[in-house]
Amino acid sequence: MVSVWEKETFYAPQDIIIIGSGFVGLWSAFYLKKRNPGIKITIVDRGIVPTGASTRNAGFACFGSLTELLADEQKMGTDNMLSLVEMRYRGLEKIRAVFSKKQIDMEMCGGYELFPTDEDFLEEDLMEQITYLNHLLKPIVKKKTYTPADKSIRGFGFSNINHLVRNNLEGYLHPGRLTRKLLQTLQSSGVQVLNGVEIKKITEAGSQVSLESNLPVPLTATRVLIGVNGFAKQLLPDLDVEPARGQVLVTSPIKKLPWKGTFHYQQGFYYFRNLGDRVLLGGARNIAIEAEHTFSQETTSLIQDELENFLRTVILPGKQFTIEHRWSGTMGIGQEKTPIIRELSPSVFCCVRMSGMGVALAPVLGEKMAKMMTA
Ligand SMILES: Cc1cc2nc3c(=O)[nH]c(=O)nc-3n(C[C@H](O)[C@H](O)[C@H](O)COP(=O)(O)OP(=O)(O)OC[C@H]3O[C@@H](n4cnc5c(N)ncnc54)[C@H](O)[C@@H]3O)c2cc1C
Numbered sequence: 001m002v003s004v005w006e007k008e009t010f011y012a013p014q015d016i017i018i019i020g021s022g023f024v025g026l027w028s029a030f031y032l033k034k035r036n037p038g039i040k041i042t043i044v045d046r047g048i049v050p051t052g053a054s055t056r057n058a059g060f061a062c063f064g065s066l067t068e069l070l071a072d073e074q075k076m077g078t079d080n081m082l083s084l085v086e087m088r089y090r091g092l093e094k095i096r097a098v099f100s101k102k103q104i105d106m107e108m109c110g111g112y113e114l115f116p117t118d119e120d121f122l123e124e125d126l127m128e129q130i131t132y133l134n135h136l137l138k139p140i141v142k143k144k145t146y147t148p149a150d151k152s153i154r155g156f157g158f159s160n161i162n163h164l165v166r167n168n169l170e171g172y173l174h175p176g177r178l179t180r181k182l183l184q185t186l187q188s189s190g191v192q193v194l195n196g197v198e199i200k201k202i203t204e205a206g207s208q209v210s211l212e213s214n215l216p217v218p219l220t221a222t223r224v225l226i227g228v229n230g231f232a233k234q235l236l237p238d239l240d241v242e243p244a245r246g247q248v249l250v251t252s253p254i255k256k257l258p259w260k261g262t263f264h265y266q267q268g269f270y271y272f273r274n275l276g277d278r279v280l281l282g283g284a285r286n287i288a289i290e291a292e293h294t295f296s297q298e299t300t301s302l303i304q305d306e307l308e309n310f311l312r313t314v315i316l317p318g319k320q321f322t323i324e325h326r327w328s329g330t331m332g333i334g335q336e337k338t339p340i341i342r343e344l345s346p347s348v349f350c351c352v353r354m355s356g357m358g359v360a361l362a363p364v365l366g367e368k369m370a371k372m373m374t375a
Contacts, residue, residue, distance in 0.1 A: 001216065002216055002217055007217070010192070010194065011215075011217055011219060012040075013040075013208070013220045013221065013222075014040045014041060014042045014192075014219070014220070014221040014222075015039045015040045015041065015221065015222050015223065016029075016032060016039060016040070016041045016042075016221055016222070016223050016224070016225065016373060017041075017042045017043075017044065017209070017211060017219055017221040017223075017224050017225075018041065018042070018043045018044070018224075018225045018227055019044055019045075019199050019211075019224065019225065019226050019227060019228055019235070020043075020044075020045060020052065020226070020227035020228040020229065020231075021043050021044075021045035021047075021050045021054075021179075021183070021193060021195075022050055022052040022053060022054035022055075022227060022228075022229060022358070022362075023054045023178075023179070023182075023358050023359060023362035023363075023366075024227040024229065024351050024352075024354070024358065024362045024365060024366060024369075025043055025045075025225070025227035026043070026054075026179065026182040026183065026186065026362075026366070027182070027362045027363045027365070027366025027367070028225055028227060028351065028365075028366040028369040028370055028373075029041050029043055029186050029191050029366075030098075030182065030185065030186060030363075030366060031366050031367040031369070031370035031371075032369075032370040032373065032374065033186065033189050033190075033191065034370070035370050035371075035374055036374060037189065039374075040190075041186075041190075041191045041192070042191070042192040042193075042194060042219065042221070043186070043191060043192070043193045043194070044193075044194045044195075044197040044199060044211075044213070044219070045193075045194075045195050045196075045197065046196065046197060046198035046199075047195060047196070048195050048196050049195065050179060051297070052228070052229055052230065052231070052329070052330060053229060053230060053246070053329045053330055053331050053332075053354070053358060054175060054179055054358065054359075054362075055175055055176055055179050055329075056175075056246075056248070056297075056327055056328065056329025056330075057175050057246070057329060057358075057359060058172075058248060058262075058271055058272075058273060058280055058282050059172045059173050059174060059175045059273070059280075059359070060111070060170065060172055060262045060271060060273065060359065061092050061095070061106060061108065061170060061171045061172055061173050061262075061359060061360060062088070062111060062167070062170040062171075062262060062264075062360065063085050063088035063089045063092065063169070063170065063360055064084075064085055064088065065111070065113040065165075065167065065264040065267070065268060066113050066126075066129060066130065066133060066146055066165050066167075067113060067264075067267045068264065068267050068268050069081060069085065069133055070129060070133070071267055072084065072337065075337070076336070076337065076338070078136070080338065082136060082137075082140065084337065084338065084357075085137060085140060086140045087360075087361055087364045087365070088357060088360035088361055088364075089140055089141055089169075089360070090363075090364050091359075091360040091361050091362060091363040091364045091365075092360050094363035094364065094367075095173070095178070095360075095363055098185075098363075099178065099181050103177065103181050104173045104174055104177045104178040104181060105172075105173055105174035105177055106171065106172070106173035106174075106178075107171045107172060107173075108169065108170065108171035109171045109172070109260055109261050109262075110166055110167065110168050110169075110170065110171065110261050110262075111166070111167045111170040111171070111261050111262035111263065111264065112149060112152075112164050112165065112166050112167070112261060112262070112263050112264070113164070113165045113167070113263070113264045113265070114158065114161045114163075114164055114263060114264070114265045114314075115161065115162050115163035115164070115165070116160055116161060116162065116265070116266075116314075117160050117161065117162045118160070119162075121162060121163055123148075123150075123163065126148065126163055126165065127148065130146045130147070130148060130165060133145065133146060134146055141169055143168065143169060144168065145167055145168060145169055146165050146166065146167055146168070147165070147166045147168060148163070148164075148165060148166075149164040149165060149166040150162075150163050150164055152164055152166075152259075155258055155259075156258055156259040157258050157259075157316070157317065157318075157319075158314055158315060158317075159313060159314055159317040160313060160314055161314065170262055171261070171262065172261075172262050172273050173359070175359065178359075196214075197213050197214065197215055197219075198213055198214050199211050199212070199213050199235065200212050200213055200214075202224060202226075202235065202348060204345060204347055204348065207222060207347070208220050208221070208222065208347075209221050209222070209223065209224045209347045209348060211224065222347065223347050223348070223349065223373050224347065224348050224349070225349045225350070225351065225369060225373060226344075226348070226349070226350040226351075226352065227350070227351050227352065227369075228352060229241070229330070229331070229332035229352050229353065229354050229358065230242075230243040230244065230295075230330035230331050230332035230333075231243065231295065231330065231332075232332060232340075232350070232352040232353070234295075236344075236350060236352075239334075239340060239350070239352065239353075240334035240335050240336070240340070240353070241332045241333070241334050241340065241352050241353045242293050242332070242333055242334060243293060243294060243295045243330045243331070243332065244285065244292060244293060244330070244331040244332070244333045244356070245285070245292045245293075245294050245296065245297070245328050245329070245330060245331075246282055246283070246285060246292075246328060246329050246330075246331055246356070247282060247283075247284070247285070247292075247299050247300070247303045247304060247307065247326070247327075247328040248280060248281070248282035248325075248326070248327055248328065248329070249280070249281055249282070249304060249307050249308070249323050249325065249326045250275060250278050250279070250280045250281075250323070250324055250325040250326075251278050251279045251281075251311065251316070251321040251322065251323060251324065252278065252321050252322045252323075252324050253276070253277045253278055254277055254278065254279060254316065254319055254321055255277075255319075255320075257274055257277045257278075257279070259274065260274050261273065261274070263315075265283075265314075266286070268283075268356070269283050269284065269285060269286040270282075270283035270284060270307075270310060271283050272315060278324070279311065279315060279316065279321075281307050281310065281311060281315065282307070283307070284303045284306040284307050284310070285303070287302070287303065287306055288300075288302055288303060295330060296328075297327075297328050297329065297330065298328065299326045299327065299328050304323075304326055308323065331354065331355070331356045332352055332353045332354055332355070333353065333355050333356065334353050334355075336353075337355045338353075338355075339351065339352070339353050339354055339355070339361060339365060340352050340353045341365060341368060341369065341372070343372060349369065349372060349373055351365050351366075351368075351369050
């Protein structure tokens with residue numbers, strides 16, 4: 001039983017309930033409030049703090065490495081690849097427009113892609129690809145995106161690397177601080193955030209949607225947004241969204257770390273960046289693709305050992321370090337790489353399947369969702 005006071009405050013019918021307080025849910029609420037400051041919004045998340053990918057990622061503020069975009073172009077065609085790049089690039093611009101660099105530790109310091117010695121990349125082919133993609137991306141980014149950077153390999157101290165290509169326009173941020181800033185902004189504009197609430201069933205009755213959860217009475221709203229990304233199958237079993245676990249580690253401080261920025265390897269299956277003078281490394285999902293399709297947020301020795309091996313043989317050969325943090329998070333992927341933005345009924349909407357790109361995509365998708373849901 002709930003008290004009349006609880007009923008009239010926390011359980012009061014809302015205009016919009018958002019399920020999931022990851023970047024998609026938070027940016028959607030941000031733009032909904034911007035469009036209509038008086039709108040009543042509740043965001044629910046089953047975590048005591050948000051426990052999706054948004055607070056467990058690597059914090060790359062990126063829109064695609066050279067080989068990632070070329071592979072995307074092969075799979076989805078030039079126009080679709082470019083529209084995804086544009087969404088990511090505009091998303092990064094939006095983050096910078098709303099929050100200061102200092103608030104979210106954002107730095108557009110540039111990134112790199114590494115090409116290993118055991119893969120036969122000819123310098124001429126790389127140069128051709130760089131010129132080709134720079135030309136394609138120019139109308140979106142207005143600048144030169146990629147430049148060859150082989151001359152940095154030695155200074156960076158990498159081993160078993162033949163080529164390096166720099167992306168001049170990417171960088172990194174602190175996903176925890178971005179989440180907190182978004183939450184603070186939303187709460188100060190009147191958005192109610194309820195943590196520890198797991199939505200189990202969504203029922204539509206007339207013009208109301210009722211949400212059953214672990215709370216003693218259902219929450220109700222006129223419209224609902226499902227923004228649970230990799231967990232979508234648990235609420236929407238028919239959608240093409242599979243959980244994909246991403247595992248990460250962070251080293252102890254490295255004496256005189258000779259590089260700074262974001263780094264991609266093997267079409268993004270490995271990624272690392274500096275975190276001050278520490279190294280954050282994630283990936284290696286490709287060595288256990290099936291096993292990593294899991295909702296579990298444990299780490300495994302198979303992947304963690306592979307990551308450590310990569311540190312010792314490629315990134316930090318000969319350097320002393322220990323591993324200080326390990327964790328994993330859940331991405332949402334499917335047959336296609338594009339996000340699923342859908343009106344499931346006039347009252348229920350979803351925005352899921354971020355395919356490991358949600359930091360940059362979420363502001364643009366949030367704005368789209370706000371338009372769709374208030375049309
Ligand atoms: C290890 C790792 C590294 C990554 N690195 C990067 C990167 O560097 N750059 C980048 O752009 N992207 C990266 N990503 C991807 C990016 O983090 C995601 O695409 C993005 O955060 C997804 O945001 P979201 O809001 O859609 O989902 P999430 O952040 O996953 O949020 C979904 C929320 O829904 C909640 N939820 C789920 N089910 C329910 C329910 N039934 N009831 C209530 N709440 C529920 C969860 O608790 C969760 O908080 C990475 C992801 C991982 C895992």
